[in-house]
Amino acid sequence: MDHQRIWAPWRLSYIVGDVPAPEPAPPPSLLPGGAAECFLCRGVAEGDDRQRLVVGRNGHSITMLNRYPYNNGHLLVAPRRHVAGLDQLEPGEQLDLMQTIARMIRLLGKVLKPEGFNVGLNLGRAAGAGLPGHLHWHIVPRWAGDTNFMPVLAGIRVIPQSLEALWQALGEALKD
Numbered sequence: 001m002d003h004q005r006i007w008a009p010w011r012l013s014y015i016v017g018d019v020p021a022p023e024p025a026p027p028p029s030l031l032p033g034g035a036a037e038c039f040l041c042r043g044v045a046e047g048d049d050r051q052r053l054v055v056g057r058n059g060h061s062i063t064m065l066n067r068y069p070y071n072n073g074h075l076l077v078a079p080r081r082h083v084a085g086l087d088q089l090e091p092g093e094q095l096d097l098m099q100t101i102a103r104m105i106r107l108l109g110k111v112l113k114p115e116g117f118n119v120g121l122n123l124g125r126a127a128g129a130g131l132p133g134h135l136h137w138h139i140v141p142r143w144a145g146d147t148n149f150m151p152v153l154a155g156i157r158v159i160p161q162s163l164e165a166l167w168q169a170l171g172e173a174l175k176d
Contacts, residue, residue, distance in 0.1 A: 031081065040064070043062055058099075061100045065166060066138070070140050079093050079135055084135060111170060112141050116141075120138050121137050
């Protein structure tokens with residue numbers, strides 16, 4: 001039997017439950033109402049987009065790579081403001097967020113060529129929100145058969161692309 005090695009080094013801290021990947025120190029330029037402990041608020045603040053995994057900014061929204069992706073290309077789209085509920089969004093924010101989600105789906109379609117997408121929002125910790133204080137949507141590209149033997153046998157997913165390579169690819173595509 002031929003054995004192949006799977007290389008996904010950025011997942012180790014998540015798998016073993018060690019200290020999460022280090023985040024940059026909270027910048028002094030958080031937006032009013034921003035939370036220093038919120039990685040989305042830190043992403044909104046001006047700084048190194050590549051280090052914070054920010055792939056896009058709009059007037060009311062931000063798009064980031066998920067540091068612990070469910071699948072290759074997993075993005076988070078969030079309002080720039082630190083708000084927890086849909087009812088807290090202004091009409092302009094709602095429109096910007098939906099347009100950003102649609103744009104990112106088109107972009108991922110162009111760059112990764114998935115066969116489908118899961119787009120979801122978890123409202124509250126009981127619903128699965130890992131960051132319940134800052135509303136955000138997940139965009140997860142999907143391919144037929146993208147669940148393989150690894151999740152069945154070991155509860156492991158294999159992500160075939162590094163976050164750095166995905167950030168680069170999306171950044172190039174956004175320039176077009």
